[in-house]
Amino acid sequence: MAPSYDKTIATAASLAASLMLVRSLASELLPAEVRGALSAAIAGLRSRMTWQHTIVIEETEGWSSNRVYNAVKAYLATRINANINMQRLRVSSTEEDVKKMVVSMEAGEEMADVYEGAEFKWCLVTREVSGDPNNGSGGGREIRSYEVSFNKRHKEKALKEYLPFIVATAKAIKDQERSLSIYMNERYDEWSPIDLQHPSTFDTLAMDQKQKQSIIDDLDRFIQRKEYYRRIGKAWKRGYLLYGPPGTGKSSLIAAIANHLRFDIYDLELTGVNSNSDLRRLLVGMTNRSILVVEDIDCTIELEQREEDEEEDSKSSSTEKKAQDKVTLSGLLNFVDGLWSTSGEERILIFTTNYKERLDPALLRPGRMDMHIHMGYCTTEAFQILANNYHSIDYHVTYPEIEALIEEVSVTPAEVAEVLMRSDDTDVALHDLVELLKLKKKDATEIKTGSKQAEENKDANEIKTGSKQAEEKKEANEIKTESMEVDGGDEIKTGSVQVEEKKDDKEAVVKNELTENGSG
Incomplete structure (x- = not known):
């Protein structure tokens, strides 16, 4: 029968303690080279025997802040809720938004987070570090770090999936909250x-x-x-x-x-x-x-x-x-x-x-x-959104009339919003909107009627002008015909006079010839 889980843990702990004792004795009896090799072997054996791994994320990395630390802080703040069993919490706010409280872990507290079925336990750890007298910093300083512990079989998930997920989530939170x-x-x-x-x-x-x-x-x-x-x-x-x-x-x-x-x-x-x-x-x-x-x-x-063109460029003036x-x-x-x-x-x-x-x-x-x-004129759906924005209503007895008018006239959302803002009384505001829409409908009807009348007047004027032109043309033709007739009569009369004169001349010539013959 396989040993129980508790018995296995107890055996492993006993063996680890024995190894620590051996390491302590070896540090006193063995040379440094042998001690180093033995320590490495013991550390490797301990890591293979334990089921838990821990990742330490410090607040600073050298002189720069650690982006992963800041990301973890922002992420864990979103995971803290009433169900988290923590005795101490840290609360802060900014001057820009005093009402917005940011909740974070206090040193020494622990909380668990589950990611894709794997459990990760977080703890905020602080430690004091003495100052360096060589650079003038005599006092000590506090170093904070987050430690996350998990089953060793989730090591790859923690490094390649969980921590990148935390960084991405924190970035989204920062983008959402920034002004x-x-x-x-x-x-x-x-x-x-x-x-x-x-x-x-x-x-x-x-x-x-x-x-x-x-x-x-x-x-x-x-x-x-x-x-x-x-x-x-x-x-x-x-x-x-x-x-x-x-x-x-x-x-x-x-x-x-x-x-x-x-x-x-x-x-x-x-x-x-x-x-x-x-x-x-x-x-x-x-x-x-x-x-x-x-x-x-x-x-x-x-x-x-x-x-x-190059030719135009060469001819261009200053x-x-x-x-x-x-x-x-x-x-x-x-x-x-x-x-x-x-x-x-x-x-x-x-x-x-x-x-x-x-x-x-x-x-x-x-x-x-x-x-x-x-972006078109206001529709019935857009009106309903505006009414809800300004008066927090989903329906009113005036809705059918307003929506029917909106379908008939052209009114912008800005015009509708302006009327809705004039009064805090919903009945008054919607009544004013009905009046505005009716006025727009009346104006549109008058414009349409005026355009129709103008078109009819235009057609009538064109007909009248055409008739007048036809009449004038007829009169001109009649005058022309009369002129032609008069001209024809004068020509006939002139021809008759010329024939008569020619006849008289001929008779005179004959008479003269007879007179001359008689004299002879």
């Missing part, structure tokens, strides 16, 4: 940051759920495909074109994307950039995990493709040369998908416009803006 910034190019080639505290999220965004989910899925897929982009040889970036009327939520969507990804925003004002070289300096100065935004790309600057130094479409596109697009990674590019049809076709080519997102 975001929005950068502006105040000078022609420098960024100036301020804190970004925009509250917009995809939950509060007034947009149809299907379109919203499509954007979220695309963003999440992009973040997870670093190796994919590297394998296919493309820069790790994604481009979005937001287009639609003013007030449809383009800026709110940008803020929601930043909050979702925890990316900083770089708001590029192209009119403040003097040349392509300045543009390159700005773009290279962006950090990874950031969003480049160019709002109203169709009207912020006149972007032209300034690729001229004025033309100055114009060529300005920001060009080719300079911007070179960053979008040219060689300069690889100057950073994990970046989002967002262009916005109110008039997509005004954009240069070069901006719309496949591969430059990966998604074209239409």
Whole structure:
């Protein structure tokens, strides 16, 4: 019968104690070389006999902080809850957010964590180290370290899976908790940051759920495909074109994307950039995990493709040369998908416009803006989100009337939000919204009626003008005919006079001839 587990442990402990005694005696009786070899053999035997391994992670590594230690501290703070049996806890907060408490282990406390079926026991250990008098540090200092113990069969899992998982989780926690910034190019080639505290999220965004989910899925897929982009040889970036009327939520969507990804925003004002070289300096100065935004790309600057022939270049004046130094479409596109697009990674590019049809076709080519997102007028689903945001309601008796009116008129989410914010009384706010929608419907009807009347008046005028022209043409033809008749009568009369005169002349000649003959 196989020995019991407890008996095996007791035997191993007894043997280990015997080995320690032998080691102690050997240190007094044996030479140093023999003692070293014997110590190594005993240590190897002990490691093979024990079932537990321990990894020590100290707070500092030389003069630098240990990233793994900081990652473990952040990770374990998320694992501490009411079910953890610890008598002492450490609590701290930051000046920026006093209400946010960070809970961590106190020295000497232990806690267990389970990862993929394997148990890992953590302990925070502190020890005092005396100062070095040679460098002037007479006092001692405290060194902290985390020790994690586990069954030796999980050693490979601990080193290759568990610890990397902790580091990755801590990085995600840090990214989620860090404050975001929005950068502006105040000078022609420098960024100036301020804190970004925009509250917009995809939950509060007034947009149809299907379109919203499509954007979220695309963003999440992009973040997870670093190796994919590297394998296919493309820069790790994604481009979005937001287009639609003013007030449809383009800026709110940008803020929601930043909050979702925890990316900083770089708001590029192209009119403040003097040349392509300045543009390159700005773009290279962006950090990874950031969003480049160019709002109203169709009207912020006149972007032209300034690729001229050599003959035109040779004839260009100083004025033309100055114009060529300005920001060009080719300079911007070179960053979008040219060689300069690889100057950073994990970046989002967002262009916005109110008039997509005004954009240069070069901006719309496949591969430059990966998604074209239409930001349209308020829909019934968007209205319901806004009503829930501002008044925390899911339904109201005015909903059917409001939704019917929204289907008939063009109203932006910004206009709806403005009305909903005017009163804390839900009934009053929704009544005001009904009145706004009715007014818009009336205006639209009047405009439509006016357009129809104008069209009818135009047709009537065209008919009237045509009739008048026909009448004038008829009168002109009649006058012409009368003139022709008059001219014909005069010709006949003139011919008769000429015949009569010719007849009289002939009679006179005959009479003269007879007179002459009689005289003779």
